[in-house]
Amino acid sequence: MKLKALALALAGLAGLATVGLQVAQAKDTVKIAFIGPLTGGSAAAGVGGRNSALLAVQQRNADPAAKYTYDLVVLDDECKPNVGVQVATKAASDRAITAGITHYCSAVGIATVDTYAKFKLPVVVWGAILPEITYGNDYKQIHRVNGTMINEGRLAAKFLTEQGAKTFVVIHDTTDYGKGQNKYFSEFLKPTGGEIVATFPVSPDQQDFTAELTRIKELKPDYVFVGGLTPLGVRVRSQMDRLGIDAHMAGVSGIMTSGFIEGAAQSSEGTVSFHNGAPLSRYASGQAFSDAYAKAGFREDPDAYGPFAYSAANLIMDAVEKVGPDRAKITEVLNGTKGYKALVGEINFDNHRQNIVDANVYVVQDGKWVYWPDSDYGTGKRKLAGK
């Protein structure tokens, strides 16, 4: 009798287990596209973003509570707008793809917004910082988790004038990036009372800045603001020292790389920069992300925007969990994102579905980019060299 009961119980358990197994197997697969530059000059950022998004998907798939299995469809936009439109069409016209984590390069991001709107594919931009991607249209499908250069420019103007700087010279490259940085920095500087005494637009690959810097030496500004990428920053910084210009230098997120410190070596000390991302250690779950990333065995660094791609992936998957793989419903859920807890802090979309992000100040201290409040300069232990 006892034996029979045991057998029955066992059989029941086995049956339950089978049912459970079937439920587990019956999970529907939801496809999400990831688009970024995996080849070419910006590949490091793209691959870092891809790995981070992949990590988010792997974690979700390992979670037994998830209602769906997720499949990340990775596409390469080569940082070229026309290739971007092709892959965007590919992803958006594929009915099996529910949403997209899209674009690092601004030129590609702005070229593809029409495509996503036309095919009604909700996307979350993870790296492109051109303001027009969200603010230049009113497409419900386009969201962005990372900040724009507006935030960087606003903080740069505010922070630098608070440091007591009054006169500025701007050197910017003539690409979208440099021009935009110049535009927003100048705009936000005006109300603070700071004055731009001269602006020098230069080609991104200009090597010699003697002419510009000689003029700057005469003007004696408090700060030289460089709106450009690392190579430009390195050249300006080291040539400033050679010509004995004692103004400080402030850069933008484009120079905030280890390449800048390697290139400008000693001269880099005390250079200030502004970036949308906070250091991973500043995020509540930053350490957990770093550990998981290392454990997943990716060979490449997550890079500055990896955490944003990771957050975008989770934001989308949470929306899918809530309303199922339906583009229209997901768009609605994403539109209404308020107070969403993500790796990169709280995500709040404004009326243009742009996440409200605060930029952060960094400074080079002893050959490292240090978060300003943590730095000796920020705590007042040291003073920036120069005047």
Next chain:
Amino acid sequence: MRSTNLDAAIATGAPPQARSLPGTAAAILVPLAAFGALAGLLQVHEQWETGLLVLAFLAALVLLDRSRAGRSLAEACRTQSGIASTSAVLAALALLWTFREDHYSLLMVATVALYAVAGVGLNIQMAFGGIANFAAAAFFSIGAYTAAVLAGHTGLPHLLVLAAGGVVSALIGVVMLLPVLRTRGHYVALVTIAFGVLLRTLLEVNDTFGGPQGMKIPGFAPFGSDFGDVATIAGFDVSFYLPYALAAAALFALAFLAGRMLERSWVGIAMDAVRTDEIAASAFGLSPARWKATAFLTGNVLIGVAGALYGMMNGFVNPNGAGFGESLIMLSIIVLGGLGNFWGAIVAGAVIIILPEKLQSIQEYRLLIFAVVVIAILRFRPGGILPRPLRTLGRQQGGAS
């Protein structure tokens, strides 16, 4: 050339291999097989399928070249070019109709067709006129920028906008004529490279044309009906890219005919003579400057028109598209396809534009595989996939090559 052979065949009572029934069948089947392969490439999803298709393609190339049957197939297409072209047109239409609802495939096909139109223009410049143009993408972008300005800010009918894209591209080409005609060989290449860089920088720095962000372009609406809004044709649901793909194919057909007529006429002969030996050509009373200028400007018209339609299809243009890298892509299409052969531009366009897209799922390694395929093709066919056949000038039977 091909048709010259056909003419010769008719005039002289047919060389034995030209009229045979198997020959005709081959002329019909080879284009069908080629488009079938293209449809296959567009259709495949799995990596191994793409790989298999690429291997089959390479094998077909080797067979065409190295086997007797392959050579006679190629010869049949060459001698019966009328039948082969008709078969190709029908196959292309069938392909477009099959993919009528597939946005992405149609976009790719239209892109290939438009690059092939630019390829025809570039062929006229390089293969006929002997002018190495390393700024094709710059002229392509000029066409697109023209479309952006005219279609976006004036009420000019869109067919005229297309034409204007070609005209403006040629007019700007006139500026370059002087240095292009003064220089030869590698130096022409340098002049055009410099022009491309100059144009790109100018577009980036100057805000009149949108600066680095470029400009938006309204969709192509030739007879008052915007292609972007097309959703059904004759009761069938279709992608809005179908009319674009059809227009691109029609443009290629026109460019092909124009290029072929030019090649067959005395203009083409004059260009060939000037390219082969300038001194000998001038001894025969041909002005090298005149024929080079003709080749350069005609080519620019075609490149500009293709660029205008491409811009309207994509809906935007920016200075990136005018870059040196893009020019090299266009150049590699005609070199890989075979200098001077217009069909080659289609085949190579498919390889260079569609193949990297199909290899997307191997992500950052795909350009490596793609490069290996290109090198393999050129290893087995150093003259390109479809090299230009020898021109036969005589109408005598012995003249056929």
